[in-house]
Amino acid sequence: MKEKQHYIPLLLTLFIFLLLQLPGLTFIQYPFRLLGTWFHEMGHGVTALLLGGKFMHLEIYENGGGVAYSSVSNSYLPYNIARALTAAGGLIGSTIAGAICIVAAKKPKTTTYALGSLLFVIILSLILWIRSFWGILILSAFALGLVIIFKMKNASLQKSTLLFLGLQAVLSSYYELGYLFTKQFERFGKINYSDTETIAQNTFGTYWFWGIIISAINLYIIIKAIVSYFENKKSNY
Numbered sequence: 001m002k003e004k005q006h007y008i009p010l011l012l013t014l015f016i017f018l019l020l021q022l023p024g025l026t027f028i029q030y031p032f033r034l035l036g037t038w039f040h041e042m043g044h045g046v047t048a049l050l051l052g053g054k055f056m057h058l059e060i061y062e063n064g065g066g067v068a069y070s071s072v073s074n075s076y077l078p079y080n081i082a083r084a085l086t087a088a089g090g091l092i093g094s095t096i097a098g099a100i101c102i103v104a105a106k107k108p109k110t111t112t113y114a115l116g117s118l119l120f121v122i123i124l125s126l127i128l129w130i131r132s133f134w135g136i137l138i139l140s141a142f143a144l145g146l147v148i149i150f151k152m153k154n155a156s157l158q159k160s161t162l163l164f165l166g167l168q169a170v171l172s173s174y175y176e177l178g179y180l181f182t183k184q185f186e187r188f189g190k191i192n193y194s195d196t197e198t199i200a201q202n203t204f205g206t207y208w209f210w211g212i213i214i215s216a217i218n219l220y221i222i223i224k225a226i227v228s229y230f231e232n233k234k235s236n237y
Contacts, residue, residue: 014167030064034138035165036094036172037066042125043093044068048086052076058125060135065187080202087198088214091173091180095218098169099225105162106229108155115162119146170225173218180211 037060045055045068053072060066068090075082104114122143130136149161179185182194196207196214 031138032168033064034060035142037064038139039094039097039169040090041066041068044086044090045070047089048072051082051085057129057131059132062134084199084202087195091195091214092217094169094172095221098166099221101162101166102225103228105159111158111162115146115158119143170222180214181208183207
């Protein structure tokens, strides 16, 4: 019975996630898509910081797009390598964050720590980096929601919330599939290179080659996270 209880939250969360992808529920999907953009742009910014660079700010737009303003000119790695890694950080960062959430949801203590950490990072990003109306609005709403969930002190609700947000993060790579195989795009009348094209320009290969590589890495991380969640099935809930 305990093994079944371990499976049910993830399966139910996955069902709800898939249900929300129906065309008629676009208005419900919208805030979570912007959350996925936040994960993506934070991946760029945090990667730049880890490489010794700077993360100035990020913007999230009404149409679901976004941009992170960072610099790696002072990185301890060669500039072209740092640029490539920063570009990859946005494409893989959300998957890594989501995988951590899924694995952390195995136990009550790690669930609490993970939700608390996510709340802290959201608040930190609101103070230091987010500089757009839609970003501030949506992330403030998520922060408020997490605060309310903490105050309710319901372990099952915390677990389900962490799993849901984790799935939203890892499966946001699904929304990026087209972007992964795009060389350039237009934003506000200006042509910009995609992240995979930026990686290719600073290393080797083509944007579609790196699209395949990034897709494979994300898939591997997702599978490992789900397998890890189901290991040691005895649940503490």
